[in-house]
Amino acid sequence: MSEALIIAGPCAAESREQLLQTATQLADAGVGVFRAGVWKPRTEPDAFEGVGEEALSWLAEAQQLTSIPAATEVATPEHVRLALKHGIRILWLGARTTTNPFLVQQIADSLTQEANTLTVLVKNPVSPDLKLWKGAIERIRKAGVKQIYAVHRGFQTGQPSPYRNAPVWSVPFALKLAVPDIPLILDPSHMSGDAALVPDLSRKAMTLGYDGLMIEAHCNPQAAKSDNKQQLTTDQLKQLISSLPCRKSSSSSKMENVTEKQTETYDTLSLLRQQLDETDDTLFLLLLQRMQISKQIGVFKRQHNLPVLQEKRYAELLAKRLAWAEQHELDEEIIRRILDAIHEESCRWQL
Numbered sequence: 001m002s003e004a005l006i007i008a009g010p011c012a013a014e015s016r017e018q019l020l021q022t023a024t025q026l027a028d029a030g031v032g033v034f035r036a037g038v039w040k041p042r043t044e045p046d047a048f049e050g051v052g053e054e055a056l057s058w059l060a061e062a063q064q065l066t067s068i069p070a071a072t073e074v075a076t077p078e079h080v081r082l083a084l085k086h087g088i089r090i091l092w093l094g095a096r097t098t099t100n101p102f103l104v105q106q107i108a109d110s111l112t113q114e115a116n117t118l119t120v121l122v123k124n125p126v127s128p129d130l131k132l133w134k135g136a137i138e139r140i141r142k143a144g145v146k147q148i149y150a151v152h153r154g155f156q157t158g159q160p161s162p163y164r165n166a167p168v169w170s171v172p173f174a175l176k177l178a179v180p181d182i183p184l185i186l187d188p189s190h191m192s193g194d195a196a197l198v199p200d201l202s203r204k205a206m207t208l209g210y211d212g213l214m215i216e217a218h219c220n221p222q223a224a225k226s227d228n229k230q231q232l233t234t235d236q237l238k239q240l241i242s243s244l245p246c247r248k249s250s251s252s253s254k255m256e257n258v259t260e261k262q263t264e265t266y267d268t269l270s271l272l273r274q275q276l277d278e279t280d281d282t283l284f285l286l287l288l289q290r291m292q293i294s295k296q297i298g299v300f301k302r303q304h305n306l307p308v309l310q311e312k313r314y315a316e317l318l319a320k321r322l323a324w325a326e327q328h329e330l331d332e333e334i335i336r337r338i339l340d341a342i343h344e345e346s347c348r349w350q351l
């Protein structure tokens with residue numbers, strides 16, 4: 001069993017029966033928070049937009065029945081008011097809401113009176129904008145909320161990705177550095193958009209040191225009115241939870257009671273990190289060396305009236321490295337981006 005916080009439940013509350021059935025099936029699964037959307041922000045106007053206030057009473061019933069606290073998405077101060085009225089004290093801001101500072105501020109203002117006793121989860125904004133995500137967290141914090149979690153559900157980058165929303169891991173890592181006391185949760189369901197990819201992403205998050213997971217699970221995913229491809233069955237979720245690598249959270253707040261065995265683990269980790277730093281030193285020195293050679297090439301080209309950009313040469317170079325990347329199971333797209341960046345800088349040195 002993992003020590004990570006598991007938030008799970010259906011994408012949306014669809015009916016009293018569906019919600020209570022899912023909740024009772026998950027009651028003994030090790031779920032720390034039961035989730036269900038009551039108002040669904042939908043990209044297309046005719047999609048299922050949630051049941052609204054009526055579903056809050058089902059959610060309250062599920063909470064009572066299982067003794068697992070329930071969470072729902074809020075996108076307006078009115079949603080906050082209604083959720084609190086029904087005793088739902090864990091609220092999340094969806095990706096589309098975090099994107100809009102006006103809305104985030106209005107929601108933050110509506111939390112102030114009860115801030116002390118609420119938990120707020122802030123999903124990343126739609127685009128990979130660290131400041132927007134951090135800004136939303138700060139607005140909620142300034143409202144007096146003490147229990148805040150960041151939820152990483154991936155980004156729309158316009159670049160090809162095996163997932164519905166690209167992870168862009170550097171953004172949550174930078175967030176962790178900027179606000180180290182805010183626990184970081186991965187939402188592999190909205191990130192992947194595909195139930196088959198959820199287990200691997202979940203295990204990856206645990207290995208990377210995430211503090212928990214938010215996973216969509218439904219008593220009958222095929223019949224789900226929203227996100228039906230990405231929801232796990234409750235049995236699949238139970239299986240996944242029991243297969244997660246046991247780990248200690250990386251949150252500084254939870255770091256205090258480190259056992260001897262874990263101290264050993266952290267020592268090994270610091271050694272590996274040292275090796276990583278040394279490898280980076282070499283890597284960047286080699287990069288400098290490469291630029292210095294480019295500079296000499298630049299001088300030569302100028303003397304002989306040759307253009308800096310020679311497309312055929314670059315295409316050959318790229319093809320060679322991509323073939324090499326494939327041989328070594330490196331992601332071709334990443335290698336292409338690295339080479340493009342190196343080539344761009346190289347052209348600058350030649351000029």
Ligand code: PEP
Binds near residue numbers: 041123153190
């Ligand atoms: C959700 O959690 O159901 C949801 C709509 O998520 P997101 O805001 O990440 O799209």
Ligand code: MN
Binds near residue numbers: 011012190226227
């Ligand atoms: Mn969903």
